[in-house]
Amino acid sequence: MNHLPLIIKREYLTKVKNKSFIVMTILSPIIMIALISVVAYLSQLNNDKVRVITVLDESGFVKNTFENTERTSYHVLENMSLTDAKNVAKETGSVGLLHVDKPHSIDDVSSHIKFYSEESPSLSLISDLESKLEHKLTEIKLQENGVDVAMINASKIHVNIAQESFAGEKTSKTDSVMKLAFGGAAGYLLFMFIIIYGNMIMRSVIEEKTSRIIEVIISSVKPIQLMLGKIIGTSLAGITQFVIWLIIGGILLSLISMLFGVNIQTPQQDMMQQTMANPELNMQVQDFINAFYHLPLTNLIIAFILFFIGGYLLYSSFYAAIGAAVDNETDTQQFMLPIIMPLILAVYIGFFTVIEDPHGAVSTIFSFIPLTSPVVMLMRIPFGVPLWQQLVSLLILIATFMFTVWFAAKIYRVGILMYGKKPTYKELIKWIKY
Numbered sequence: 001m002n003h004l005p006l007i008i009k010r011e012y013l014t015k016v017k018n019k020s021f022i023v024m025t026i027l028s029p030i031i032m033i034a035l036i037s038v039v040a041y042l043s044q045l046n047n048d049k050v051r052v053i054t055v056l057d058e059s060g061f062v063k064n065t066f067e068n069t070e071r072t073s074y075h076v077l078e079n080m081s082l083t084d085a086k087n088v089a090k091e092t093g094s095v096g097l098l099h100v101d102k103p104h105s106i107d108d109v110s111s112h113i114k115f116y117s118e119e120s121p122s123l124s125l126i127s128d129l130e131s132k133l134e135h136k137l138t139e140i141k142l143q144e145n146g147v148d149v150a151m152i153n154a155s156k157i158h159v160n161i162a163q164e165s166f167a168g169e170k171t172s173k174t175d176s177v178m179k180l181a182f183g184g185a186a187g188y189l190l191f192m193f194i195i196i197y198g199n200m201i202m203r204s205v206i207e208e209k210t211s212r213i214i215e216v217i218i219s220s221v222k223p224i225q226l227m228l229g230k231i232i233g234t235s236l237a238g239i240t241q242f243v244i245w246l247i248i249g250g251i252l253l254s255l256i257s258m259l260f261g262v263n264i265q266t267p268q269q270d271m272m273q274q275t276m277a278n279p280e281l282n283m284q285v286q287d288f289i290n291a292f293y294h295l296p297l298t299n300l301i302i303a304f305i306l307f308f309i310g311g312y313l314l315y316s317s318f319y320a321a322i323g324a325a326v327d328n329e330t331d332t333q334q335f336m337l338p339i340i341m342p343l344i345l346a347v348y349i350g351f352f353t354v355i356e357d358p359h360g361a362v363s364t365i366f367s368f369i370p371l372t373s374p375v376v377m378l379m380r381i382p383f384g385v386p387l388w389q390q391l392v393s394l395l396i397l398i399a400t401f402m403f404t405v406w407f408a409a410k411i412y413r414v415g416i417l418m419y420g421k422k423p424t425y426k427e428l429i430k431w432i433k434y
Helices: 004-017 019-048 082-091 106-112 123-144 149-155 173-210 213-217 223-260 266-277 279-294 297-325 329-356 361-366 373-383 387-415 425-433
Strands: 051-057 072-077 096-100 113-116
Touching: 004 019, 004 173, 004 223, 019 223, 051 082, 051 123, 072 082, 082 096, 106 113, 106 123, 113 123, 123 149, 173 223, 173 279, 173 297, 173 329, 173 373, 223 297, 223 387, 297 329, 297 373, 297 387, 329 361, 329 373, 361 373, 373 387, 387 425
Parallel strands: 051 072, 051 096
Antiparallel strands: 096 113
């Protein structure tokens, strides 16, 4: 008799009725939204704060370089010693003092610039100052050499190479960024789902094994049915938890925005307003929207569902087998590395190799290896993978999953009734032969 539906139902109901599961399902989005709200509130406070930078230019080259903005104000000092300038900067609460010493020539200015401050300044602040100074000093140097700066600026030509396939399909750099973002998000989501809910499956098996309930269940149910039921039931509970998080998170965001006036979307809204006011940025946003519609969305969605399910079930069977082999979570450490390593390798290849060459040998080979294909293939598909490659990779993944379930069930069958013995790899191989 097929007991699989009953085991899935039992596993699902046991998970969703568990107190710790209910508490974490409710508390997790509350804690997450509270942290986001605090960050958003502090960001709003920082947005209202204007930072002051004191400038003492003894060279006379760059004192007219700095213009006040909404968030930065420059306090330029003249006819003052460096010591007095430092005192003024401290008394006025400046972020720091930018000092340009008197050089012998324009060529020496770069080696006579210092920034004094109480605390280490941010990297963006120093980079912004360096950019302004380089631009100004380069202009002065060109003028000293008799070069017309206005003519150089007018002669600059911006090149944007239009891309098109031999079949006539038009693409752009924005298309590549969009493909990369979509593939990266899909691969990373699968990676996180496997880590979180794979561990949940493993802990569930260990709990039942230690409570000896498994001895009663195993007398009337096949081990493979029990393992599959546990994997599917826990996965459904995980999906339920994920959906509840999305619903509670959406409701909490709306309530916090209405009751406390903390606008979590303020940075995005500000960015959108600046974008609408700037025709160049507006055109870039339009490019992103067009790039999104150029994505093979139907192919991506179907492939995402199939590879996501295949990859998750494959790794879940490993987690279930490990849970059956050990008596407590401490003993799982020796078996976790061989499982985590392919996942980390897949993410590494996805983010570093697929970006550089999505159709190269390394990317292609690892998109066929079952332990890495769910992540690497999901990252490759937005860049245009032939359908036959996707089907072959998926078939290999499914075949590997079936073999893994058989392999894991062998370990599960023996390990679930084994107590008080710390398993080794040699011991696991013996269990497979039973």
